[in-house]
Structures are given as structure tokens and as C-alpha cells.
Amino acid sequence: MRRSIPALATTAVLALALAACSSSDSPSDATSDSPAADAAEGTLTMWVDDTRIDSMRPVVEAFSEESGVEVELVQKATGDIGPDFVTQVPTGEGPDIIVSAHDGLGEWVNNGVVAPIELGDKADAFADSAVQAMAYDGQTYGVPISIENIALVRNNALLADTPATTFDELVEQAKGAGTDFSVLIQQGEESDPYHLYPLQTSFGAPVFEQSADGSYTDTLALGGEAGHAYAAYLAKLGADRTLDLSVDGDKAKQAFLDGQAPYIVTGPWNTSAFQEAGMDISVLPVPSAGGQPAQPFVGVQGVFISAKSENPVLANEFVVNYLTTEEAQDALYEAGGRLPALTASADKVDDAVLQGFNEAGATGAPMPAIPAMSSVWSFWGATEAQIVGGQAADPAGAWDAMVQNIQDAIDG
Amino acid sequence: MTDQSTAQEVVPDDPTGTRPPRRRAPRGTTSHARSFSPGFIAKLILIGTVDALGVYGILSAWAVSQWGILAFLVLALVVANWAYFSRRMLPAKYLVPGLLFLVVYQLFAMGYTGYVAFTNYGDGHNSTKADAITQIAAQNERRVEGSPSLPLAVVQSGDELGFAVVTEDGDTQVGTAEQPFEDVDATVESGRITEVPGWEVLGFAQVAADQEAITSLRVPFSDDPSDGSVRTQDGSTGYVFRSALEYDAAADTFTDTDTGTVYTPGEGGNFVSPDGERLTPGWRVGVGFDNFTAMVTDSRMAGPFAQIFVWTFAFAFLSVITTFALGLFLAITFNDPRVRGRKVYRSLLILPYAFPGFLSALVWRGMLNERFGLINEVLLGGASIPWLSDPWLAKAAIIGVNLWLGFPYMFLICTGALQSIPHDMTEAARIDGAGRWRIFRSLTLPLLMVSVAPLLISSFAFNFNNFSLIYMLTGGGPNFVGTPYVVGHTDILISMVYSVAFESGTKQYGVASALSIVIFLIVGVISYLGFRRTRTLEEI
Numbered sequence: 001m002r003r004s005i006p007a008l009a010t011t012a013v014l015a016l017a018l019a020a021c022s023s024s025d026s027p028s029d030a031t032s033d034s035p036a037a038d039a040a041e042g043t044l045t046m047w048v049d050d051t052r053i054d055s056m057r058p059v060v061e062a063f064s065e066e067s068g069v070e071v072e073l074v075q076k077a078t079g080d081i082g083p084d085f086v087t088q089v090p091t092g093e094g095p096d097i098i099v100s101a102h103d104g105l106g107e108w109v110n111n112g113v114v115a116p117i118e119l120g121d122k123a124d125a126f127a128d129s130a131v132q133a134m135a136y137d138g139q140t141y142g143v144p145i146s147i148e149n150i151a152l153v154r155n156n157a158l159l160a161d162t163p164a165t166t167f168d169e170l171v172e173q174a175k176g177a178g179t180d181f182s183v184l185i186q187q188g189e190e191s192d193p194y195h196l197y198p199l200q201t202s203f204g205a206p207v208f209e210q211s212a213d214g215s216y217t218d219t220l221a222l223g224g225e226a227g228h229a230y231a232a233y234l235a236k237l238g239a240d241r242t243l244d245l246s247v248d249g250d251k252a253k254q255a256f257l258d259g260q261a262p263y264i265v266t267g268p269w270n271t272s273a274f275q276e277a278g279m280d281i282s283v284l285p286v287p288s289a290g291g292q293p294a295q296p297f298v299g300v301q302g303v304f305i306s307a308k309s310e311n312p313v314l315a316n317e318f319v320v321n322y323l324t325t326e327e328a329q330d331a332l333y334e335a336g337g338r339l340p341a342l343t344a345s346a347d348k349v350d351d352a353v354l355q356g357f358n359e360a361g362a363t364g365a366p367m368p369a370i371p372a373m374s375s376v377w378s379f380w381g382a383t384e385a386q387i388v389g390g391q392a393a394d395p396a397g398a399w400d401a402m403v404q405n406i407q408d409a410i411d412g
Numbered sequence: 413m414t415d416q417s418t419a420q421e422v423v424p425d426d427p428t429g430t431r432p433p434r435r436r437a438p439r440g441t442t443s444h445a446r447s448f449s450p451g452f453i454a455k456l457i458l459i460g461t462v463d464a465l466g467v468y469g470i471l472s473a474w475a476v477s478q479w480g481i482l483a484f485l486v487l488a489l490v491v492a493n494w495a496y497f498s499r500r501m502l503p504a505k506y507l508v509p510g511l512l513f514l515v516v517y518q519l520f521a522m523g524y525t526g527y528v529a530f531t532n533y534g535d536g537h538n539s540t541k542a543d544a545i546t547q548i549a550a551q552n553e554r555r556v557e558g559s560p561s562l563p564l565a566v567v568q569s570g571d572e573l574g575f576a577v578v579t580e581d582g583d584t585q586v587g588t589a590e591q592p593f594e595d596v597d598a599t600v601e602s603g604r605i606t607e608v609p610g611w612e613v614l615g616f617a618q619v620a621a622d623q624e625a626i627t628s629l630r631v632p633f634s635d636d637p638s639d640g641s642v643r644t645q646d647g648s649t650g651y652v653f654r655s656a657l658e659y660d661a662a663a664d665t666f667t668d669t670d671t672g673t674v675y676t677p678g679e680g681g682n683f684v685s686p687d688g689e690r691l692t693p694g695w696r697v698g699v700g701f702d703n704f705t706a707m708v709t710d711s712r713m714a715g716p717f718a719q720i721f722v723w724t725f726a727f728a729f730l731s732v733i734t735t736f737a738l739g740l741f742l743a744i745t746f747n748d749p750r751v752r753g754r755k756v757y758r759s760l761l762i763l764p765y766a767f768p769g770f771l772s773a774l775v776w777r778g779m780l781n782e783r784f785g786l787i788n789e790v791l792l793g794g795a796s797i798p799w800l801s802d803p804w805l806a807k808a809a810i811i812g813v814n815l816w817l818g819f820p821y822m823f824l825i826c827t828g829a830l831q832s833i834p835h836d837m838t839e840a841a842r843i844d845g846a847g848r849w850r851i852f853r854s855l856t857l858p859l860l861m862v863s864v865a866p867l868l869i870s871s872f873a874f875n876f877n878n879f880s881l882i883y884m885l886t887g888g889g890p891n892f893v894g895t896p897y898v899v900g901h902t903d904i905l906i907s908m909v910y911s912v913a914f915e916s917g918t919k920q921y922g923v924a925s926a927l928s929i930v931i932f933l934i935v936g937v938i939s940y941l942g943f944r945r946t947r948t949l950e951e952i
Contacts, residue, residue: 069620090538110535112693113538120649313626313645
């Protein structure tokens with residue numbers, strides 16, 4: 001009898017594990033199954049990442065007080081929200097609502113896990129690029145809450161003004177400051193297509209064609225003559241060391257902090273560090289290199305509703321009717337410090353730095369959300385690294401090979 | 413496998429398992445229920461806990477309609493109770509937990525992988541056909557351009573739900589699913605409809621109680637269906653929508669309301685138009701052996717796949733050979749009693765084995781960096797050798813790093829095996845006039861192989877699937893040009909599977925599962941053949 005005790009213990013553990021597996025499903029179901037006898041009964045589950053959960057909490061509490069609907073916030077890792085949403089929604093165990101960057105939208109639509117919403121007249125109250133980012137294939141899927149994009153940041157202690165109208169003039173002027181670097185654009189072993197995108201668009205080579213309503217088609221637009229001209233320009237910047245693959249994000253930030261460069265192309269996530277270090281900075285649009293407007297990518301944080309939410313009315317009430325209000329967007333800005341997507345709230349932001357980013361992003365293009373985007377990034381970065389690093393003897397040829405690779409990946 | 417082997421090992425150790433009759437008390441005199449020994453009470457408590465948890469699990473499974481889990485839990489509970497309360501089931505008392513774990517963690521995972529391998533599960537084929545139909549309909553319901561947003565109230569009369577709206581002109585109208593909107597004399601207060609004669613206006617709480625019915629209600633805008641219908645998502649605002657694609661349940665087709673194109677369900681799990689245009693999302697369907705042949709039939713993938721296939725074998729084989737050669741050499745060297753400070757050397761040599769492999773791979777990645785790496789910068793005086801970006805150098809770098817990572821293991825097992833070879837045998841050989849090389853080749857090596865060969869085979873199988881090294885060191889790069897997946901010259905099969913499943917834009921779990929089964933078969937066959945060969949070695 002004594003000998004069988006370890007075996008018994010093992011069984012107990014097994015049963016515990018099994019029970020844990022199965023019971024973890026039940027609470028969410030129990031809450032969603034129970035019909036709301038009055039408004040206070042409803043519960044929505046919302047996935048938020050660690051950087052946004054604290055700014056979302058007061059907004060959610062205000063909504064609960066107003067409507068009686070509880071919103072349960074679940075913290076997830078940023079990178080897990082999109083993939084888990086895709087795998088869990090079909091099982092019926094997914095959340096009602098997620099907060100995420102918009103670039104996964106194409107994948108969610110393609111997998112049928114996100115529900116379309118109708119913003120109606122409220123759409124006009126948002127920045128155009130923010131609403132475009134929430135659309136896929138002509139249908140709107142989310143409410144934008146904040147916008148992020150990159151811009152040119154100037155160290156006012158080194159240069160007081162920026163007369164340059166082209167990127168070449170900017171580099172010339174910056175060299176006059178006598179610092180180690182002129183215009184810092186962070187690179188890395190895989191280059192950085194995101195930070196180089198304003199230069200690329202100024203040559204008229206956006207990654208995809210945009211249809212009239214601003215949504216992307218999956219027709220590549222980065223090849224051809226415009227692409228070749230940009231590739232040659234990249235090679236030139238690489239040759240004169242304006243761009244250096246060894247300067248990655250951390251090194252670029254540090255160099256700017258140390259006063260080794262008058263300019264850096266970066267986003268709002270770095271400027272708080274600059275200001276904390278006591279630097280006097282201005283935020284400007286990136287000047288054009290190829291003659292056309294330099295459009296940065298605009299990343300939009302949005303709130304999306306699951307296609308299989310059992311509380312579609314409550315979810316719409318919260319997302320479409322509450323989060324679109326000035327009150328909610330103001331509260332999100334105050335707690336999170338990110339530029340609100342709602343124009344009225346964004347106009348109230350009196351932070352000069354955020355306003356600078358806002359102006360630079362006004363002409364921006366939303367980051368494409370098509371499902372093939374992840375393979376696009378890897379081919380894109382690898383090729384730009386070869387061109388900047390000088391390994392590609394023929395930049396135009398390397399660019400064409402990359403376009404072919406990306407096309408294959410999309411067709412694949 | 414661990415569960416199984418430990419469970420099997422336990423049985424022979426247990427003397428009672430082989431001689432149960434002698435210990436068993438005569439029937440009828442004592443029963444388990446009468447002997448309240450401390451052990452029995454402990455058993456009762458433990459089994460009681462297990463049963464309680466099991467019943468809780470069963471109820472939970474019942475609540476979420478997971479019949480598979482429910483059936484398994486019932487079966488597992490019955491088996492557990494029977495095994496631990498029956499006096500005849502002594503071996504089962506040891507085997508049951510292991511077997512249950514085997515079922516849950518091995519057989520289920522294997523069965524599920526096998527199932528997925530024959531479907532097109534992945535991006536775009538994520539769920540069931542019913543879900544796909546609902547989603548296609550929802551995604552293609554478009555708001556009529558220029559139509560107003562209508563302040564709306566949900567109204568109820570008996571069981572019938574309807575919408576009351578305020579039109580642009582300020583009129584109030586009521587309609588239901590069958591009855592298009594017509595004018596009524598309703599009370600409007602600050603833009604909201606508060607009373608409709610003959611109808612009860614539902615408050616937010618009532619709307620929230622019947623969300624499914626309200627969001628799926630479509631009230632025709634007028635008698636002409638092409639005018640669209642009004643729907644609401646929040647119970648307070650209505651919009652006029654028109655379906656760009658309409659589903660015909662009888663024919664199981666989608667029809668484009670503008671062009672008349674008919675989309676029929678195709679074999680690939682999508683609705684397809686006659687000219688081949690597919691609607692997304694699709695649904696999961698069985699695709700037979702397509703996933704298994706996908707790598708060979710796709711002309712863009714066939715060449716790279718063949719290269720990856722060959723490189724996987726070369727990598728696994730060279731890794732075993734190089735690490736074994738170096739490990740054996742060092743083991744023989746440090747087995748010689750004339751070497752001083754052997755213990756210190758041996759401890760130092762085991763160090764690479766003590767670091768976590770993926771950590772070492774990351775460190776090596778940094779050291780092999782073309783511009784800033786220690787190797788180019790310091791050891792080679794600023795040379796610019798593309799260790800990780802040239803296809804052949806990257807392969808060499810991987811073999812080299814794996815040699816550094818792997819030789820301590822070989823050194824350890826060879827040292828152990830060498831020390832177990834009886835000294836008098838080598839002495840006898842020396843007396844017979846054999847030279848050093850002769851002793852090594854005819855005596856040491858064959859005796860060594862008896863114990864080491866199975867470990868070499870398992871080492872081969874391990875390296876065949878050495879994902880972390882490839883992923884951390886090169887990430888598979890440098891990449892092939894023109895392949896539909898992001899795969900590179902140093903990818904082995906398992907890292908290719910990872911890329912296909914997770915990294916290449918569109919996730920293809922079906923293809924990835926099929927590839928893992930192929931890998932399993934290859935490793936299985938090689939191991940089987942290898943172990944059969946080693947049996948002949950034992951006959952020396």
C-alpha cells in the first residue's frame with residue numbers, strides 16, 4: 001500500500017492538470033453565457049499590452065460607471081495580441097475587444113476574426129490617416145486611439161534653424177555644425193526600411209499603391225524608375241557615410257543625446273529621453289530627397305472588436321460610441337501621453353514636440369496592413385542593408401531582385 | 413517517451429508486481445474497506461481529491477460543450493478509480509499515471525499534428541465553413557454611400573422586434589424584418605425616440621439582454637430591396653446597409669449583387685468565382701497529401717528544399733563526426749595517466765557544455781559579426797570576412813560553433829567508455845605485439861562503439877532537429893532569392909518548418925505539420941537502422 005502513494009500523487013497531479021486545462025475555459029464562458037438582467041450585468045473582455053493597460057484603466061472605469069458594463073482588462077505581451085487573437089477567436093474563447101497597432105489588420109480580416117464597425121459621421125472627427133489605417137478592403141474595422149510617426153528632430157543647441165528644403169541641403173547644413181554625425185537615421189544589420197521610408201516616398205516609390213479611399217492594394221509600387229533612383233540615392237548616402245549600418249537604434253539615440261549630431265530621424269518614443277536629458281529640441285517634417293513629399297509611415301493604435309464576441313452591442317457601445325468621444329481620447333492622452341487620433345483632442349495637446357510629430361505625420365501614409373507584410377519587411381531590410389553597406393555593386397539590380405522576392409512572397 | 417520508459421522501468425523493480433499471489437490475503441477475510449491503515453486513508457484522500465477535481469473538470473467541460481474532453485475525463489476517472497481500488501491491478505497502479513500523461517502529451521499532440529497535416533489550416537483557412545460564411549457576409553455588408561446615420565430605438569411588440577428611427581426630415585418611422593419602414597407618430601426627446609404607439613421602446617439593459625437578435629435584425633428601407641436595409645450595431649444608431657455579396661443557403665453560393673458573379677464553394681476551402689477569384693476568409697478543409705508534396709511540386713521551392721534537405725543531413729552528420737572526433741581525441745589524451753592536472757583540464761573542457769546552448773549561439777553570433785565581431789576585428793586584425801552572410805562561410809561557421817558546443821558531451825561519454833575498457837585487454841594486445849594504432853583500431857574503438865554508438869545515433873537525431881543553434885546563430889540566412897517563404901542557405905528542415913508556420917507572412921500550419929511528420933519519419937528510420945547496426949557491434 002505504501003508503495004502506491006507516489007503513483008497516487010502523480011494521478012492527483014494529472015487530474016489537477018486536466019482540471020486546470022478544462023476549468024480555465026469555464027469562467028469566461030460563464031460570464032458571457034449569463035444573460036444581462038440589467039445593464040450592470042454585462043462584461044467585456046479586453047486585451048491590452050503592458051504599455052497601454054494603465055492608461056486604459058481610468059477610461060474603462062469611467063465607462064463602467066456611465067453604462068454599468070464591466071470591462072475586464074487582460075494584459076498580454078504586445079507581440080502576442082495579434083497572433084493569439086487569430087488562433088483564439090475561432091474557438092470562441094477569444095476576447096471581445098483588443099487594443100493593437102493596425103498593421104495586423106489584414107491578417108485578422110483574412111482570417112475572419114475581426115468584426116466590421118460603422119463609424120458613421122464620427123469618422124470625420126479623426127485624422128484622415130488614422131481612419132484609413134483602420135480600413136481594410138473598403139471596410140472599417142476599428143476605432144483609432146493614438147497615432148505615432150517619425151519626424152526630423154533638431155538639437156537647437158547645435159543648429160538654431162533649418163533653412164534646408166531638400167535632404168541634401170539638410171546634410172550639407174548639418175555637416176557645417178562640425179559634429180561626428182550629420183543626420184542620424186538609425187540602421188542596423190538589417191537596415192531599417194521604416195526609418196528610411198520618408199526618403200523612399202520622396203522618390204515616389206511607396207511600398208504599395210493606395211486606392212482612392214487611402215486603403216492599400218497589394219500591387220507593389222516600390223519598383224521601376226523611382227525605385228532605382230531611390231536605390232542609387234541610398235548607395236550614395238551609404239558611400240558618404242551619412243548612413244552607417246553600424247549605427248543602430250541605441251547608438252543613434254546615444255549619439256544624439258551626446259550632442260554628436262544636430263539632427264536625428266526618430267519617433268516620439270525617444271524624444272522624452274531627450275527632454276529628460278535637458279535638451280532643447282524641435283520636431284520638423286523630414287525634407288524631401290527626391291522632389292516629392294517625404295511621407296513617414298503612420299502607425300495607428302486602434303481598438304478592434306472580435307467577430308465572435310457574444311456581446312456585440314456592448315462592445316460597439318464601448319468602442320464606437322464611448323472611445324470616440326473627446327472625453328475618452330483626452331483621458332487616454334493624459335494617462336498615456338500619446339498623440340490622440342481624434343483631431344479635437346490632438347488640437348488641445350500643447351506639447352510642442354508632439355505637435356511637431358503631428359504636423360510631420362499629417363502627410364504620412366498608414367503602415368500597410370496586408371498579411372504578406374512580415375515577409376516584405378525582411379526582404380526590404382536585407383536589400384537596403386546590402387545597398388547601404390556597399391555589398392550590392394548594382395543598387396538598381398538588387399532593388400529589382402528584392403521587388404521580385406516580395407512579389408513572390410505575396411503570391412506565395 | 414520519458415513517461416513511458418520510467419513507467420516501464422518501475423515494474424521490474426517491484427517485487428510484488430511479479431509475485432502478487434503470495435502477498436494477497438485470502439479472499440473474504442480482509443477487504444480494503446476494513447483495513448483503515450494510514451496508507452489506505454492517504455489513498456482515500458488522494459483519490460478523493462482526484463475524483464473531486466475530475467468531476468469539476470467534467471462539469472466544466474459539460475458547460476462549454478467540450479464533449480471530447482468530457483469523454484476523456486470520464487474514462488480517465490474510471491480507469492484511475494478502478495486501478496487504485498481493485499486488488500488485482502498492481503502493475504496498473506504504477507502504469508496508469510504515466511499512460512495517461514502519454515495519452516495527453518504524446519498521443520494527442522501526435523494525432524492532432526497528423527490531422528492538421530492533411531488540412532489547409534493556416535492564415536485564411538482558420539475556422540469552420542459556417543464562420544467563414546458569417547464573416548464574408550459581414551465584411552461585405554457596406555453602408556449605402558451618402559446615406560444618413562439614423563437615431564434609432566429598438567422596439568418590441570410581443571415577440572417581434574423592430575426599429576424606430578428618426579429620418580433626416582425629422583419624421584419618425586417604424587419597421588420590422590418583414591415590414592419596411594412606415595411613418596408613425598412617435599415621441600422624440602433630445603434626438604432620442606422615447607415612445608412609439610403600439611410598441612415598447614427597449615432600454616439599453618433590455619437591448620444588452622438580446623444582443624444577438626438585435627445585431628442580426630435587418631429592416632428593409634423601402635419595398636425595393638436594392639435600397640438596402642437598416643441595421644444597428646449599438647442599439648442607438650442605425651445605418652442603411654446593402655450587401656455587396658449575398659449568401660444563398662439553398663444553393664450554398666455567394667452572389668455579387670452588383671455584377672451578378674456567383675461564387676461557389678471550391679475544393680480549396682474558399683468561395684470561388686468562375687474566373688478564379690477567391691473570397692476570404694476561407695475555411696479548413698482536408699487537402700489529402702498536398703501538404704506533403706507542396707515542397708516538391710512548387711517550382712520556386714523545389715530547388716531550395718532539396719538544398720535544405722541535403723544540408724540538414726550534412727549538418728547533422730558533420731556535427732556528429734567532428735564533435736566525436738575531437739571529443740574522442742581529447743578523451744584519449746586525458747585518459748593517459750602521464751598527463752598532469754587531468755582533473756583541471758577535464759573540468760575546463762566541460763565548460764562549453766555547461767552554458768545554455770542558445771546563449772552560446774548568441775555570443776558566437778556577436779563574435780562572428782562582420783564589422784564589429786571579435787573574430788574579424790581582433791583576431792584577424794580588422795579583416796572583413798562575411799562569416800554569417802556568405803552561404804558557405806555561414807555553413808562552416810555553424811559547424812564550427814556546433815563543434816565548440818558539442819565536443820564536451822562526446823568527451824564525457826568517451827572518457828566514461830574508455831575507463832570501462834579493461835586494462836588487461838590492452839596489455840594482452842601489447843604483449844601480442846600490437847602497436848598503438850593497431851590497439852586503437854582493433855580493440856579500443858570497437859569496444860568503445862558498443863556503448864557509444866547508440867549515443868551517436870541520438871546525437872544525430874538531436875542535431876537533425878537542432879533548431880535553437882540555427883535560429884540563434886544565423887536565423888537561416890543568407891536567404892534564398894525568389895522563394896515564397898523566407899528561408900535561407902543555413903536553414904535545416906526544422907527551422908524551415910518554423911519559417912513556414914510562423915515567419916513567412918502567411919502562416920501555413922498544415923504544410924508545417926506535414927513537414928514535421930516527414931522529419932519524424934526520417935529521424936525514426938535512421939534511428940531504427942542505426943540501432944539495428946549497433947546490435948551487431950555488441951556481438952564483438
